[in-house]
Each structure stands twice: as structure tokens, then as C-alpha cells.
Amino acid sequence: AQKITQTQPGMFVQEKEAVTLDCTYDTSDQSYGLFWYKQPSSGEMIFLIYQGSYDEQNATEGRYSLNFQKARKSANLVISASQLGDSAMYFCAMRRGGGGSNYKLTFGKGTLLTVNP
Amino acid sequence: DSGVTQTPKHLITATGQRVTLRCSPRSGDLSVYWYQQSLDQGLQFLIQYYNGEERAKGNILERFSAQQFPDLHSELNLSSLELGDSALYFCASSVRGEASGSDEQFFGPGTRLTVL
Numbered sequence: 001a002q003k004i005t006q007t008q009p010g011m012f013v014q015e016k017e018a019v020t021l022d023c024t025y026d027t028s029d030q031s032y033g034l035f036w037y038k039q040p041s042s043g044e045m046i047f048l049i050y051q052g053s054y055d056e057q058n059a060t061e062g063r064y065s066l067n068f069q070k071a072r073k074s075a076n077l078v079i080s081a082s083q084l085g086d087s088a089m090y091f092c093a094m095r096r097g098g099g100g101s102n103y104k105l106t107f108g109k110g111t112l113l114t115v116n117p
Numbered sequence: 118d119s120g121v122t123q124t125p126k127h128l129i130t131a132t133g134q135r136v137t138l139r140c141s142p143r144s145g146d147l148s149v150y151w152y153q154q155s156l157d158q159g160l161q162f163l164i165q166y167y168n169g170e171e172r173a174k175g176n177i178l179e180r181f182s183a184q185q186f187p188d189l190h191s192e193l194n195l196s197s198l199e200l201g202d203s204a205l206y207f208c209a210s211s212v213r214g215e216a217s218g219s220d221e222q223f224f225g226p227g228t229r230l231t232v233l
Contacts, residue, residue: 103165
């Protein structure tokens with residue numbers, strides 16, 4: 001079974017500073033994908049970034065980067081130059097890879113990020 | 118805007134009733150997923166359809182059912198509603214519904230169900 005752990009229920013960061021949101025995962029699969037989603041107070045889920053288990057480079061998307069440490073089974077999200085609009089709940093999620101039919105996303109409990117002016 | 122549409126946005130109903138939630142995936146996406154988000158259970162996968170066929174099932178109650186139609190829109194039917202069914206129900210879609218590559222899932226705005 002897959003499990004995602006986000007140990008930080010809440011985080012605070014000053015505007016324009018960088019922040020790291022922690023995510024560790026547990027799986028016995030060799031092939032898997034890791035995702036981060038943002039959920040603002042309005043409720044929608046916004047896809048941010050993806051990292052495949054066989055990707056050698058850390059994923060980056062604009063101000064978002066994923067610090068992937070496979071041996072430690074961690075996939076931390078780094079947001080650079082935080083903006084007030086980054087205040088939201090952030091979810092780490094995982095999906096199995098390879099064959100089979102189980103393509104669901106397994107989510108962590110989330111981290112509520114507050115960006116202070 | 119993810120391109121995934123869900124209706125209605127809000128739904129208030131009584132215990133014992135039945136409701137239908139509707140989802141239209143992004144243009145070109147063949148796979149639809151349903152998730153439930155509640156305060157106590159978090160985000161949980163319910164069911165996945167790919168091109169009209171059920172592909173995977175998660176923690177979906179027997180009182181719940183879903184289907185995907187030939188035009189690829191999907192409906193989630195919730196019956197004999199209980200107070201605990203109050204939650205935000207998300208539909209997501211992806212192109213291939215596979216586990217290769219990113220094939221990221223794009224989420225709709227959700228339907229907030231309140232059971233009184």
C-alpha cells in the first residue's frame with residue numbers, strides 16, 4: 001500500500017522568501033509518480049508539479065521545484081520568492097507506475113501555507 | 118481554469134435522498150476520476166473510468182455508483198444519503214488514464230454536498 005506523510009500541518013513564510021514543504025512517501029513499487037497540488041480557500045485543486053521515480057533531474061516549474069531524494073523517500077516542494085497568492089493548502093500525492101490498473105492518486109493530509117506581507 | 122467542469126457547485130439535501138453529480142472532462146481526456154474530500158478522511162479516491170469502462174475502484178460505498186457516457190462525461194450517483202456523506206466531491210480527468218509518464222490529473226472545481 002502507498003502512503004504519503006506531510007508532517008507540517010501549517011507553515012508560515014514571509015513574502016519574497018523561499019519555503020520548503022515536506023513530503024515523505026512509502027511504497028514498495030519501483031515505478032511511481034509524485035505530484036504536488038495547491039488548494040486555495042476557494043476549493044479548487046491546482047496541479048503544480050510532477051516527478052517520476054526514474055527521473056534523474058529534480059522537476060521544476062517556474063517558482064516551484066521538487067527536491068526528490070529517492071533513497072530517503074522524500075519529495076519536498078520548494079517555493080521560491082513566495083507571494084501572497086501562494087497562501088493555500090498544499091497536497092503531496094503519489095500514483096503507482098508501470099502496469100496494472102490502479103492509477104488513483106494517494107494524497108497526504110496537506111500543509112496549510114500562510115504567506116505574510 | 119482546468120477545463121474540467123462539474124455541476125452543481127453546491128448541493129444541499131436531506132438524509133435518505135439521492136443526488137447526481139455531473140462531470141465533463143477536459144477536451145481529449147479519456148479518463149475520469151472521482152475523489153471525496155472530507156475533514157476526517159481527507160482526499161480519497163472513489164472510482165476511475167476510462168473511455169466508458171470502469172478501470173479502478175477505491176473506497177466507494179455500495180450506496181454510491183458512477184458511470185461514464187459515450188460523450189465521456191461522467192456522473193456520480195449518491196443514494197440513501199447520510200450526514201457523513203457531506204463532503205467536497207471532485208472529478209478529475211487525464212488524457213490516457215495510465216501510469217506511464219506524468220499523465221497528470223486535472224481537477225474540476227468540485228461539488229460541495231451538504232446532507233442535513
